[in-house]
Amino acid sequence: xxxxxxxxxxxxxxxxxxxxxxxxxxxxxxxxxxxxxxxxxxxxxxxxxxxxxxxxxxxxxxxxxxxxxxxxxxxxxxxxxxxxxxxxxxxxxxxxxxxxxxxxxxxxxxxxxxxxxxxxxxxxxxxxxxxxxxxxxxxxxxxxxxxxxxxxxxxxxxxxxxxxxxxxxxxxxxxxxxxxxxxxxxxxxxxxxxxxxxxxxxxxxxxxxxxxxxxxxxxxxxxxxxxxxxxxxxxxxxxxxxxxxxxxxxxxxxxxxxxxxxxxxxxxxxxxxxxxxxxxxxxxxxxxxxxxxxxxxxxxxxxxxxxxxxxxxxxxxxxxxxxxxxxxxxxxxxxxxxxxxxxxxxxxxxxxxxxxxxxxxxxxxxxxxxxxxxxxxxxxxxxxxxxxxxxxxxxxxxxxxxxxxxxxxxxxxxxxxxxxxxxxxxxxxxxxxxxxxxxxxxxxxxxxxxxxxxxxxxxxxxxxxxxxxxxxxxxxxxxxxxxxxxxxxxxxxxxxxx
Amino acid sequence: xxxxxxxxxxxxxxxxxxxxxxxxxxxxxxxxxxxxxxxxxxxxxxxxxxxxxxxxxxxxxxxxxxxxxxxxxxxxxxxxxxxxxxxxxxxxxxxxxxxxxxxxxxxxxxxxxxxxxxxxxxxxxxxxxxxxxxxxxxxxxxxxxxxxxxxxxxxxxxxxxx
Numbered sequence: 001x002x003x004x005x006x007x008x009x010x011x012x013x014x015x016x017x018x019x020x021x022x023x024x025x026x027x028x029x030x031x032x033x034x035x036x037x038x039x040x041x042x043x044x045x046x047x048x049x050x051x052x053x054x055x056x057x058x059x060x061x062x063x064x065x066x067x068x069x070x071x072x073x074x075x076x077x078x079x080x081x082x083x084x085x086x087x088x089x090x091x092x093x094x095x096x097x098x099x100x101x102x103x104x105x106x107x108x109x110x111x112x113x114x115x116x117x118x119x120x121x122x123x124x125x126x127x128x129x130x131x132x133x134x135x136x137x138x139x140x141x142x143x144x145x146x147x148x149x150x151x152x153x154x155x156x157x158x159x160x161x162x163x164x165x166x167x168x169x170x171x172x173x174x175x176x177x178x179x180x181x182x183x184x185x186x187x188x189x190x191x192x193x194x195x196x197x198x199x200x201x202x203x204x205x206x207x208x209x210x211x212x213x214x215x216x217x218x219x220x221x222x223x224x225x226x227x228x229x230x231x232x233x234x235x236x237x238x239x240x241x242x243x244x245x246x247x248x249x250x251x252x253x254x255x256x257x258x259x260x261x262x263x264x265x266x267x268x269x270x271x272x273x274x275x276x277x278x279x280x281x282x283x284x285x286x287x288x289x290x291x292x293x294x295x296x297x298x299x300x301x302x303x304x305x306x307x308x309x310x311x312x313x314x315x316x317x318x319x320x321x322x323x324x325x326x327x328x329x330x331x332x333x334x335x336x337x338x339x340x341x342x343x344x345x346x347x348x349x350x351x352x353x354x355x356x357x358x359x360x361x362x363x364x365x366x367x368x369x370x371x372x373x374x375x376x377x378x379x380x381x382x383x384x385x386x387x388x389x390x391x392x393x394x395x396x397x398x399x400x401x402x403x404x405x406x407x408x409x410x411x412x413x414x415x416x417x418x419x420x421x422x423x424x425x426x427x428x429x430x431x432x433x434x435x436x437x438x439x440x441x442x443x444x445x446x447x448x449x450x451x452x453x454x455x456x457x458x459x460x461x462x463x464x465x466x467x468x469x470x471x472x473x474x475x476x477x478x479x480x481x482x483x484x485x486x487x488x489x490x491x492x493x494x495x496x497x498x
Numbered sequence: 499x500x501x502x503x504x505x506x507x508x509x510x511x512x513x514x515x516x517x518x519x520x521x522x523x524x525x526x527x528x529x530x531x532x533x534x535x536x537x538x539x540x541x542x543x544x545x546x547x548x549x550x551x552x553x554x555x556x557x558x559x560x561x562x563x564x565x566x567x568x569x570x571x572x573x574x575x576x577x578x579x580x581x582x583x584x585x586x587x588x589x590x591x592x593x594x595x596x597x598x599x600x601x602x603x604x605x606x607x608x609x610x611x612x613x614x615x616x617x618x619x620x621x622x623x624x625x626x627x628x629x630x631x632x633x634x635x636x637x638x639x640x641x642x643x644x645x646x647x648x649x650x651x652x653x654x655x656x657x658x659x660x
Binding site for chain 2: 396402
């Protein structure tokens with residue numbers, strides 16, 4: 001059964017139309033990934049409208065192409081220009097940029113590309129191993145467990161907003177409030193629609209995501225202004241990339257360690273590639289015989305960070321597809337694409353759409369590996385992209401984002417929603433509130449509310465059902481621990497320090 | 499407004515929105531209001547804690563230290579509401595949305611791109627015009643021709659308001 005789904009997923013991808021879409025997604029991902037400030041979530045949010053005319057496999061191929069290629073585009077500019085396209089590549093530039101300044105940019109990019117590819121391969125392969133187990137586990141879950149799992153996902157994501165747990169929880173609450181807009185799931189009663197028929201079916205997730213990520217980032221870039229880097233910086237010499245590939249193979253324990261760290265860390269919702277990359281970098285420098293060389297151009301630093309970044313991107317699929325809990329902002333947008341194409345991640349998808357699940361895994365595997373090699377070929381044009389002034393880029397991206405938002409279901413309400421969420425997203429950026437939790441709240445709101453009502457119906461209104469089974473008790477204990485342990489640990493540390 | 503007071507603007511706005519949400523939810527039927535009230539009260543509690551954490555009182559400092567160690571500086575908050583931020587970042591996008599709604603996608607896209615490039619990005623007339631036309635052709639070609647998705651005609655030209 002599972003082998004058949006693996007094969008169907010693979011066969012659906014190895015089709016000229018799908019491969020073309022995968023390649024187009026990769027080209028777009030490399031291009032946008034190289035643009036600092038855009039990041040994976042914005043890149044994929046902008047790509048959503050392009051998937052409208054595609055079937056579910058086509059949309060999956062295109063989106064996975066984008067997700068697989070963004071890290072490579074981002075790493076190239078991190079190494080060459082000391083400017084990461086996305087946050088995780090900040091760990092790459094610690095040693096990548098010094099190598100480029102020493103005239104070894106080719107070595108660093110070659111190593112980054114190859115470790116990126118191996119990390120991606122290990123990360124996505126872990127999904128192939130875990131998914132059959134996830135399917136068995138998910139079948140043990142009933143509404144109370146799903147309610148608690150949704151709450152745990154929200155709390156974990158809020159906690160992962162390092163140093164901003166309270167603000168993360170506030171925006172998670174906002175996300176849940178937004179998810180309450182529209183017809184009540186049980187009674188059909190209209191809630192918070194402000195007299196607008198458009199809001200009867202709730203706030204559409206894709207226009208809201210386009211606003212929160214694409215429009216908000218554009219407002220932010222527009223206010224900052226200027227070009228990302230100077231033309232002079234973009235003309236760094238790039239030679240000896242093949243030597244980088246050899247270095248990666250020579251440092252195979254570093255690749256393996258980084259990939260495993262990325263795989264494990266990436267499977268935890270909210271703990272994204274940035275944590276994985278820095279954790280891998282930090283452990284590698286600690287176990288190294290020459291820790292003093294890190295930060296001054298040690299190739300192992302590049303390899304450790306890059307293998308972890310792509311591995312975490314692959315394992316993000318585990319909570320996203322298995323439980324419908326997006327592992328990060330990029331996965332939340334990807335989840336929006338899947339929903340747009342009639343796929344609802346979670347238990348139903350694990351049972352009814354296994355071919356699509358394995359299609360995603362294969363597409364991401366292909367994209368991670370191929371994008372690394374395409375990235376090597378396109379190093380110079382990608383570096384040149386960053387010299388485009390942001391004020392030229394912003395109006396073009398904003399227009400495409402709004403036209404795309406309208407196209408979701410040809411409603412002008414979508415454009416207004418994108419505008420409102422764009423302003424909201426910008427305010428959240430400036431006030432240092434995490435945006436990811438608002439998205440997770442919006443995505444999980446429906447599941448949480450539905451499970452809540454179903455649970456209370458099952459128990460005739462008794463809240464005891466939320467701690468009635470061993471799984472529910474474990475999840476409830478994890479929620480309490482997640483909320484209590486970090487502040488308690490801080491307090492203990494302070495007391496000990498005093 | 500003093501810089502320190504600006505740090506309270508956004509949490510205070512969230513507090514007010516949440517309070518309005520709770521009042522509105524309490525008018526719903528018993529089943530429909532169950533989750534909104536639960537979420538609303540929890541959010542109100544959290545945002546109240548966030549406001550207290552910003553006060554600089556001993557309780558506020560303790561809250562910040564335990565739950566929000568990466569606290570926002572008053573300087574960051576000052577930049578948020580500046581007139582320049584509104585003029586440069588928000589106003590053009592709000593104008594585009596208004597144009598999009600009133601006159602539709604095809605006229606508002608070239609006007610917005612041209613105006614942004616010519617006056618905000620300080621590009622030459624020809625460069626701005628060429629880029630404006632190119633973006634409009636891309637929008638028309640990609641969305642209307644390739645994806646066969648209609649472009650909004652605008653309220654003034656028969657577009658639906660929904």
